[in-house]
Amino acid sequence: MRFPTSSRHDAGEHRQRLAAAPQSGQAARRTCDLVACTIYPPAVARAGQRRIQGTLFAFLTIFFAGITAAAYDAGVWVIVVAGAALTLWMGGLAVRTLRAARQP
Secondary structure (H helix, E strand, O other), X not given: OOXXXXXXXXXXXXXXXXXXXXXXOOOOEEEEOOOOEEEEOHHHHXXXXXXXXXXXXXXXXXXXXXXXXXXXXXXXHHHHXXXXXXXXXXXXXXXXXXXXXXXX
């Protein structure tokens, strides 16, 4: 596996950080970019990702609701039906994902 290098870090430092990853029976999640390599346990990664994903779904729900309202005012019923379906779907995903992020 090749690691990106930059002026601040070299590949050897990235390998040392990966070798020092916690050994809890599961592989630690690795995030490497040009600046640094971050290692954290899978449970922390999942909770953070669910929170961000739930927030994204909530914003998409709001945007789809706005599109649905604008289409209703314009009288374009095909867009109203499609927008309402997408709003309900994204809203359900947002609620489920944010609930899952709260549970340990």
